[in-house]
Amino acid sequence: MGTNSGATAGINNKPVGGATGAGVLVGGGVGGANSSIGGVLSNSLGGGGGLSIGGLNAGGQNANVGGMGNVGGDDGGNGMVGGGVNNQQATTPQYTIPGILHFIQHEWSRFELERSQWDVDRAELQARIAMLLGERKCLESLKSDLTRRIKMLEYALRQERAKFYRLKYGTDPPQLNEFKPSNEDAGLAGEVATDSEVPYSSVSNTTWRQGRQMLRQYLAEIGYTDNIIDVRSNRVRSILGLNNNAEHDGSGGGLGGGLGGGTGGENLSPNINGNESNKRASETEGRHTPAKKVQQSIDEIIVDTEAAVMANFEFLGATEMSDDDEISDDLEMVATDNDDTDVKMAKRAKSGKDMLTEDLEADVGEQLLNDMNLMTEEVDGSLGLGELAQLTVNNESDGAYDANSKDGTGGSAGGAGYRKTWNAKYTLRSHFDGVRSLIFHPEEPVLITASEDHTLKLWNLQKTVQAKKSASLDVEPLYTFRAHTGPVLCLGMSSSGETCYSGGLDGNIECWQLPSPNIDPYDCYDPNVHSGTLEGHTDAVWGLTTMQSNIVSCSADGTVKLWSPYNKEPLLRTYTASEAEGAPSSVDFVRNEVDHIVVAYNSAHCIVYDTETGKQVVRLEAAQEMSGNTGKFINKVVSHPTLPITITAHEDRHIRFWDNTSGTLVHSMVAHLEPVTSLAVDAHGLYLLSGSHDCSIRLWNLDNKTCVQEITAHRKKFDESIFDVAFHATKPYIASAGADGLAKVFV
Amino acid sequence: MKMADGSTILRRNRPGTKSKDFCRWPDEPLEEMDSTLAVQQYIQQLIKRDPSNVELILTMPEAQDEGVWKYEHLRQFCMELNGLAVRLQKECSPSTCTQMTATDQWIFLCAAHKTPKECPAIDYTRHTLDGAACLLNSNKYFPSRVSIKESSVTKLGSVCRRVYRIFSHAYFHHRRIFDEFEAETYLCHRFTHFVTKYNLMSKENLIVPINVGENAAPGESEA
Numbered sequence: 001m002g003t004n005s006g007a008t009a010g011i012n013n014k015p016v017g018g019a020t021g022a023g024v025l026v027g028g029g030v031g032g033a034n035s036s037i038g039g040v041l042s043n044s045l046g047g048g049g050g051l052s053i054g055g056l057n058a059g060g061q062n063a064n065v066g067g068m069g070n071v072g073g074d075d076g077g078n079g080m081v082g083g084g085v086n087n088q089q090a091t092t093p094q095y096t097i098p099g100i101l102h103f104i105q106h107e108w109s110r111f112e113l114e115r116s117q118w119d120v121d122r123a124e125l126q127a128r129i130a131m132l133l134g135e136r137k138c139l140e141s142l143k144s145d146l147t148r149r150i151k152m153l154e155y156a157l158r159q160e161r162a163k164f165y166r167l168k169y170g171t172d173p174p175q176l177n178e179f180k181p182s183n184e185d186a187g188l189a190g191e192v193a194t195d196s197e198v199p200y201s202s203v204s205n206t207t208w209r210q211g212r213q214m215l216r217q218y219l220a221e222i223g224y225t226d227n228i229i230d231v232r233s234n235r236v237r238s239i240l241g242l243n244n245n246a247e248h249d250g251s252g253g254g255l256g257g258g259l260g261g262g263t264g265g266e267n268l269s270p271n272i273n274g275n276e277s278n279k280r281a282s283e284t285e286g287r288h289t290p291a292k293k294v295q296q297s298i299d300e301i302i303v304d305t306e307a308a309v310m311a312n313f314e315f316l317g318a319t320e321m322s323d324d325d326e327i328s329d330d331l332e333m334v335a336t337d338n339d340d341t342d343v344k345m346a347k348r349a350k351s352g353k354d355m356l357t358e359d360l361e362a363d364v365g366e367q368l369l370n371d372m373n374l375m376t377e378e379v380d381g382s383l384g385l386g387e388l389a390q391l392t393v394n395n396e397s398d399g400a401y402d403a404n405s406k407d408g409t410g411g412s413a414g415g416a417g418y419r420k421t422w423n424a425k426y427t428l429r430s431h432f433d434g435v436r437s438l439i440f441h442p443e444e445p446v447l448i449t450a451s452e453d454h455t456l457k458l459w460n461l462q463k464t465v466q467a468k469k470s471a472s473l474d475v476e477p478l479y480t481f482r483a484h485t486g487p488v489l490c491l492g493m494s495s496s497g498e499t500c501y502s503g504g505l506d507g508n509i510e511c512w513q514l515p516s517p518n519i520d521p522y523d524c525y526d527p528n529v530h531s532g533t534l535e536g537h538t539d540a541v542w543g544l545t546t547m548q549s550n551i552v553s554c555s556a557d558g559t560v561k562l563w564s565p566y567n568k569e570p571l572l573r574t575y576t577a578s579e580a581e582g583a584p585s586s587v588d589f590v591r592n593e594v595d596h597i598v599v600a601y602n603s604a605h606c607i608v609y610d611t612e613t614g615k616q617v618v619r620l621e622a623a624q625e626m627s628g629n630t631g632k633f634i635n636k637v638v639s640h641p642t643l644p645i646t647i648t649a650h651e652d653r654h655i656r657f658w659d660n661t662s663g664t665l666v667h668s669m670v671a672h673l674e675p676v677t678s679l680a681v682d683a684h685g686l687y688l689l690s691g692s693h694d695c696s697i698r699l700w701n702l703d704n705k706t707c708v709q710e711i712t713a714h715r716k717k718f719d720e721s722i723f724d725v726a727f728h729a730t731k732p733y734i735a736s737a738g739a740d741g742l743a744k745v746f747v
Numbered sequence: 748m749k750m751a752d753g754s755t756i757l758r759r760n761r762p763g764t765k766s767k768d769f770c771r772w773p774d775e776p777l778e779e780m781d782s783t784l785a786v787q788q789y790i791q792q793l794i795k796r797d798p799s800n801v802e803l804i805l806t807m808p809e810a811q812d813e814g815v816w817k818y819e820h821l822r823q824f825c826m827e828l829n830g831l832a833v834r835l836q837k838e839c840s841p842s843t844c845t846q847m848t849a850t851d852q853w854i855f856l857c858a859a860h861k862t863p864k865e866c867p868a869i870d871y872t873r874h875t876l877d878g879a880a881c882l883l884n885s886n887k888y889f890p891s892r893v894s895i896k897e898s899s900v901t902k903l904g905s906v907c908r909r910v911y912r913i914f915s916h917a918y919f920h921h922r923r924i925f926d927e928f929e930a931e932t933y934l935c936h937r938f939t940h941f942v943t944k945y946n947l948m949s950k951e952n953l954i955v956p957i958n959v960g961e962n963a964a965p966g967e968s969e970a
Contacts (some may be wrong), residue, residue, distance in 0.1 A: 142850055160958040162782075313933055377834070429884040429885075432822050452831060454830060474886055476881055477881075480873065480880070482833045482873070483836075485833060486766065489762075524866075525836070540766040542764075554763075584763055585761065585762035633761060635762055717782060717787070717788060718758035718788055719758045719759050719771075720759050
């Protein structure tokens with residue numbers, strides 16, 4: 001329309017020019033041409049949409065314009081010259097100077113006109129290319145965003161599975177009851193959660209709006225005129241046309257209760273969209289119709305995905321159930337009661353809805369993201385991002401409430417400390433045989449492993465080799481300690497981290513000065529690293545632990561010995577129990593009581609000794625468990641770092657907690673599917689780590705004695721799997737050592 | 748190993764086990780081992796039973812992947828060589844053995860460094876064992892213990908050549924240590940047999956005088 005009117009305006013000019021320009025025909029023609037150029041130019045600049053066609057039309061008319069000029073001259077034949085020219089043209093095609101001049105001038109103006117036309121076209125097409133490029137880019141980023149989302153959801157699903165597994169497993173019924181309300185809270189917390197997220201979106205709104213404004217200013221400065229931006233905004237509006245409808249129907253149409261939670265948070269966006277479109281007032285009827293069609297198809301898609309998601313969850317539910325049954329049988333725990341399954345159903349339904357919401361939001365977000373990347377519709381764009389941000393938070397809290405955070409409503413920050421999940425990061429492979437023991441340096445990210453291959457190895461976690469195609473890092477050992485003539489069974493480290501002690505099957509305790517953690521692995525042999533041997537035990541040394549400058553060791557020869565390694569007479573004292581107790585299997589210092597050690601014996605009793613007097617202080621035994629101690633063999637004993645509690649790991653799959661003052665059993669729980677072999681308590685006394693021949697390590701909350709995480713870490717060799725677990729005293733590392741010759745560090 | 752409660756035998760070394768009872772459990776037939784470490788278990792079981800029966804130890808079970816069999820044996824050799832290295836550490840010092848030599852014919856350069864170096868014998872021994880440990884545990888070359896890439900199998904030969912020099916150095920320069928160690932473990936004997944059987948080293952490199960054919964019969968006098 002605009003082009004047409006422009007063209008006609010140009011033509012109208014001509015007769016006028018011709019009429020007024022009377023005698024001076026050449027001038028009139030040129031003038032006409034000029035004005036027509038002006039008309040076309042203004043046309044093309046004002047025109048917008050289908051400009052290329054408009055330009056061509058104008059060019060075509062231009063030729064006419066010339067003819068018109070002639071005609072004009074003919075009609076108003078006032079001047080003699082004009083008439084003469086006319087006559088010449090009519091009778092003979094004689095070339096006259098003025099005629100040629102006129103023709104040349106006319107041609108020149110035509111070319112000029114065309115040139116300017118092409119320039120305009122070119123600018124137009126360039127703008128279009130830029131726009132399409134922008135579109136492509138935003139589609140790409142959208143794609144990557146969506147794949148990220150998929151990964152996120154997959155991860156959440158995995159977490160969910162792990163959670164159900166964990167929830168049922170290793171927890172006692174009372175705790176399960178405790179869980180229920182929290183889960184229900186979390187289940188109902190849909191709206192609350194979205195409420196709490198509103199600040200997120202508003203924050204991002206303002207920042208994005210500011211950024212958008214700034215970008216606009218920059219564009220204006222570099223001469224990106226509003227016209228061109230408008231071209232884009234036209235385009236954007238056509239997309240938005242869809243968008244508005246989709247969103248309105250999404251929130252208004254009400255796809256379900258769960259959806260309400262999701263869209264409730266963003267009900268700002270449709271309003272703003274509405275305002276925008278009113279302001280612009282440029283949406284034609286024609287645009288609405290296709291938009292609605294598309295919207296319908298979106299609806300269909302949503303229904304489809306709903307069905308798919310639900311189907312998925314049905315399936316999930318089934319597997320969860322079967323898993324649970326098996327496990328609870330295995331663990332001889334109270335079977336699932338009805339309440340419990342209810343919780344599960346509720347949760348499942350809830351997460352199903354979540355998925356649904358997210359699907360819809362993904363659709364909406366996709367388009368919003370489009371806008372955002374085109375950098376035109378600031379408000380909508382920022383809302384799009386706001387939503388994405390929200391979704392991320394949503395996902396996190398979804399994954400979070402499995403860590404039984406009772407404050408499911410309290411947002412992600414509250415649960416953050418609670419739900420640290422440990423992931424395998426470093427694999428320490430260099431031993432030829434099972435790793436019997438490992439110990440961390442008190443400060444550095446350095447650890448030492450002791451293996452049945454007769455060696456100890458020093459590892460620095462900061463010196464890693466990237467393993468191919470895997471998230472975990474391989475570490476190469478820095479130093480190999482060789483002195484034992486048989487398997488090395490246990491390790492201890494001085495509190496300064498300078499010295500380390502190892503006990504072996506050969507009955508010796510070797511003392512080592514730790515080389516620098518930055519040593520070259522292929523440096524020259526320094527005999528001084530091996531700083532002494534404590535000889536005294538006549539059989540395998542199975543347990544070793546340090547306290548300040550002293551170490552205490554227990555051996556299959558039936559004795560427990562206290563050493564001060566760098567004394568002239570290193571052996572301070574020997575403690576021997578009665579024959580009936582059998583050989584000691586493990587030993588630890590009582591951490592909250594100086595001069596006390598606790599020793600576990602083959603008889604499945606623990607005895608606390610006073611190291612000064614050598615007398616027995618307490619015997620840890622439970623009256624009701626006296627019968628049939630055969631299966632209760634203690635593999636490991638550790639003392640709580642702050643409380644008068646001793647923790648023992650048993651062959652009968654139990655972990656037991658003892659009161660050091662009364663010697664009574666405080667708590668007993670089935671902890672693994674196979675014998676528990678190793679224990680470690682973190683420096684603050686909040687968490688317990690246990691390892692078992694069932695190939696898994698488990699992290700326990702010492703407060704409520706519930707399992708926080710289970711990691712399958714090692715493979716079996718004969719009937720053995722995990723030999724040792726450890727906490728880093730000051731850094732967030734845990735580690736496990738296995739019969740498969742590997743040690744793994746988790747972060 | 749008082750663990751035969753009931754019918755199942757649990758093969759575990761519990762804390763407190765006396766050293767003479769360590770790994771002393773009834774043999775488990777290879778077919779019943781379902782672990783990924785079955786070959787290692789099987790080899791160690793045979794060695795535990797009778798380290799002098801080299802022929803039996805090196806007899807590959809039927810349907811066994813030869814690459815894995817060679818790999819697991821080499822792991823076991825390197826592991827047991829730690830015992831020889833421990834003994835050498837006490838006697839073989841950089842001042843007495845400044846170079847890695849066996850006979851006067853060759854000086855061996857240590858391959859653990861970017862450019863091969865003339866390390867003293869004890870360093871050569873340690874570096875070679877450490878390097879072998881890294882290579883044989885490398886996730887790149889030996890990611891699995893149940894199947895080995897053909898390209899990685901070729902690495903085994905060079906490891907064999909290098910670790911054999913530890914035997915030869917001990918034999919020619921620390922004969923007492925070598926003899927004591929050999930009397931206990933029959934390791935050099937087994938190793939020579941191994942590399943000959945699987946053609947991992949050429950005969951002229953096997954300079955420690957052990958007659959494989961003759962000593963296949965039990966009762967060889969090594970010392």
